[in-house]
Amino acid sequence: MEIATWNVNSVRARAQRVTQFLERTQVDVLAMQEIKCKPEQFPYADFEAVGYEVIAHGLNQWNGVAFAYKKDLAPTDIETSFPQQPHFKDSLEARALGATFGDIRIWSLYVPHGRGLDDPHMDYKLEFLERLGSHVAEELEEDPSSQIALVGDFNIAPLDSDVFNVGFFDTHVSQPERDVFEVFEQIGFTDLHRKFVPEGYTYWDYKDLRFPRNEGMRIDFILSSPELTERITAGSIERDERKGEGPSDHVPVIASISG
DNA sequence: ATGACTCGACTATCGAGA
Numbered sequence: 001m002e003i004a005t006w007n008v009n010s011v012r013a014r015a016q017r018v019t020q021f022l023e024r025t026q027v028d029v030l031a032m033q034e035i036k037c038k039p040e041q042f043p044y045a046d047f048e049a050v051g052y053e054v055i056a057h058g059l060n061q062w063n064g065v066a067f068a069y070k071k072d073l074a075p076t077d078i079e080t081s082f083p084q085q086p087h088f089k090d091s092l093e094a095r096a097l098g099a100t101f102g103d104i105r106i107w108s109l110y111v112p113h114g115r116g117l118d119d120p121h122m123d124y125k126l127e128f129l130e131r132l133g134s135h136v137a138e139e140l141e142e143d144p145s146s147q148i149a150l151v152g153d154f155n156i157a158p159l160d161s162d163v164f165n166v167g168f169f170d171t172h173v174s175q176p177e178r179d180v181f182e183v184f185e186q187i188g189f190t191d192l193h194r195k196f197v198p199e200g201y202t203y204w205d206y207k208d209l210r211f212p213r214n215e216g217m218r219i220d221f222i223l224s225s226p227e228l229t230e231r232i233t234a235g236s237i238e239r240d241e242r243k244g245e246g247p248s249d250h251v252p253v254i255a256s257i258s259g
Numbered sequence: 260a261t262g263a264c265t266c267g268a269c270t271a272t273c274g275a276g277a
Contacts, residue, residue, distance in 0.1 A: 013267090206263095208263065
């Protein structure tokens with residue numbers, strides 16, 4: 001089984017590129033972030049045409065998360081937020097979508113950006129990750145063999161080498177953000193691409209020739225719970241998806257799972 | 260070339276992204 005995650009930066013603007021990716025890779029499940037549309041606006045027909053069904057969760061033109069999955073899969077226990085997921089300005093935003101595929105619980109996550117170190121959005125970001133961590137820690141406490149994959153755009157660069165110039169950034173590299181990211185490791189989750197693809201970015205800004213100059217950030221991850229980690233056989237970062245006509249500013253990240 | 264932002268709101272500019 002192969003799972004992938006991709007911040008598509010508008011699924012309506014990107015439907016052809018995303019479906020061509022599915023045709024090429026035949027991943028079983030693709031978790032998407034920033035679909036930027038409501039479910040009724042999702043380009044379902046394009047996905048059906050290449051053999052995929054879709055679960056979409058979006059409230060407006062911002063955020064939005066979804067799954068595309070092969071037609072023979074039957075996801076269960078669909079949730080459009082995790083327990084205690086924080087609100088921003090009284091709104092429970094479309095930033096998390098959970099579904100179980102076979103024996104694997106997958107969360108498609110679009111972690112808040114933060115906007116600035118002293119911005120209320122940063123508190124929101126940290127709280128979002130703290131509460132997500134508490135939730136999965138409870139799940140693992142109840143059943144240590146739980147197969148959980150936390151996938152998506154975490155908007156954090158855990159290591160200095162995950163950005164082209166650490167001095168260029170204030171958010172994404174700050175200690176509070178890195179501390180809250182590290183909690184997942186302490187709970188037992190593994191960033192599987194550290195092993196399979198130790199080098200490379202997953203995001204390059206559209207501005208300032210960031211991609212040709214390879215000035216990017218590594219902020220999209222697949223985190224696997226202990227028993228799931230044992231089943232990971234391969235991983236890749238699909239860097240070529242940043243090339244060509246009308247790319248997203250992020251590229252897909254893929255994990256292969258045995259069984 | 261991998262090339263100088265892009266998206267969706269609206270319809271002219273603007274918030275948001277990171």
